[in-house]
Amino acid sequence: LMESEFFGHRKGAFTGATQDHTGLFQSADGGTLFLDEVADLPLPMQVKLLRAIQERAIKPVGGTRETPVDVRILSATHHDLEKAVREGRFRQDLYYRLNVIELKVPPLRNRRGDIARLATRILRRISEQWQTGDLELAPDALAALEGHSFPGNVRELENVLERAATLCEGPLIHADNVDLPANGLGTEPATDAGSDSPADTTRDEKDRALDDQLAAQERQAIATALQQTGGNRTAAARLLGLSFRQLRYRLKKLGIE
Template sequence: MQIPPTSPAHILVVDDEPDLRTLYELTLLREGYRVEAAGDLLQAREQLESKRFDAVITDMRLPDGLGLELLRELVAQQRAERCVIITAHGSAENAVEALKAGAFDYLTKPVDLKQFRSVVASAILGTQNLSRPAAGDSGLGELGPGPTAATSTKSEKSDKSASAILQKLVGESAVMRAVKSRIVKVAGSMAPVLIQGESGTGKELVARAVHACSHRAAGPFVAVNCGAIPENLLEAEFFGARKGAYTGSTQDRQGYFQAAKGGTLFLDEIGDLPLAMQSKLLRAIQERSVRPLGSPQEDTVDVRIVSATHKELGAQVQAGAFRQDLYYRLNVIEIGVPPLRERREDLPALCQALLSRICKESGLAVPELTGAVMEQLRSHPFDGNVRELENILHRAVALGEGNDLHFEAPPQDFVAVPENLQAFLDQQERSILSKVLQETGFNRTAAASKLGLSLRQIRYRIARLNIETPGGDDASDESA
């Protein structure tokens, strides 16, 4: 039995300029969509009261208010329509404000029609994938036409992928439930995401979950370690290069932006990116185009940016090490990944998941996590977070016998904090000086030479620390 095709997606276009409104309508009609139009907020609200749409495309500035007002009303009413905002060219603040308010995406004037069609198609796909409420959503709000049979199959595959990767974010503590809920909530838009967290907390796993839960799940996920690329190769790596652009360039080279087309570009350790490259990255994100080295023209790019860092970017901005405009562009939506010490209740589940994977890779039986083992692990500080826990379990499996885990005693490399630091340091210095003076027969010149000091410096220290020396001030100095 054939499944009847669903009706075309329904789109509302809101713009007060008749020529532009007609251009958008004709472009969308050629793509096979049903299109309605409005010239101001009042007309748009009337349309929305009587009909449901798959997407709303609105200019930012309208005669009776801002398109942002319409967006906020859609969000407040939990409507299913995805909203695309059109802003004036170069108005980065408006674009960021729109994304933070819940816009699916934004376009800048003059609108590139190829990009226009791509953004609208992505918005409609995102709306259709909301045909069932996602975890953490309320499920409220009517939906537009459902997906076709082909879209349903693709959606089901994406759902399985998203579910699988969310399961890799092990833990049901309150902080981890909040992280998972936020991932599902932010995955549906094109807004840039900044993932903050200490080293070893699993920031890349969170980035992959954002991608897997989004309408871009079928597209590529390209992960880039910004701190691992030599500075002189950054531009070619990010934007690509044409044959002959530099010495040794024998063929066209694809950059990360081109490789991530239709998917997600994950910029790990974004805080390590040099200032000069930060400026070029900002332009690529704002203009949605890149110029490969040696190319006379720019390539339009269609990627979602997700970045991560263990550094405090706000402090780097204050120190002049990170561009403020890039920081605000990347940090539209923030996801904080908690350190392991703040979710110790997840430790048993984490250990079980990690041990299952470690033993599966090694072809070994999974050892029992006894109460004594868990007690030993709970006492560990885990400064290296989940990555450190994984390393500990790897060693415990390798060194264990049979079904037992063997944990090495942690090294005692810490020093107790003294109540009076200066007194503590003076005592350490006095002890060292006294020892060396005794070894040299209290010859100050020889002792100073051994410690890398001048005679004047060691005399000053002996006097300041009140170290008693036999035979007077410099009785044996000259015999060294």
């Protein structure tokens, strides 16, 4: 399936292949293909990726002929690829094919000056996707963000801003709308080389079970409200005591269409 995603397949190539499928390489022909977390590719797929890059051609699954492609490759990973090569988890030849020009992006905690610009860009996208008015950060909210270490980097910033956009009632996001974990300025994410203790594992399992139970109850409450209002989300939000923005956030979070 991964090979099909990259290179496409022909109808009948495997069970479920009911029609021809164009892969990512062909879709990106003449442009750029971005491979995120490339270090996580299994070794057999690394071989096929190397061949596609070297030969500038791909063969769809079930196909008999190679198709030329002209694709610029951008790849990213949070792993140490040199270490992965030494440990045999990443092919050395593929590493050198990909590592023509290397750009090292520092973690967000080391470039706090970028937070304001990133936040502006993210909030603009949220406003467009949610079809709301422009959203802005108040000075106290920006100060709170710049004082956070962001162990989850830009993805964590996106998550924090989505939640803040849901909780704020107007176009201006204040510090009390920004829900941040208690890991202050400059703190590093904790690492532990050892395994979890039985008590920690049990506690985590209980927490997950509780989260699942609460999510199920919330999903049922929303479904009931939508059923009572004939699918009218504005009325359902009013029935649940939520703003329309808050309801939309919960629908997205719970995967309710």
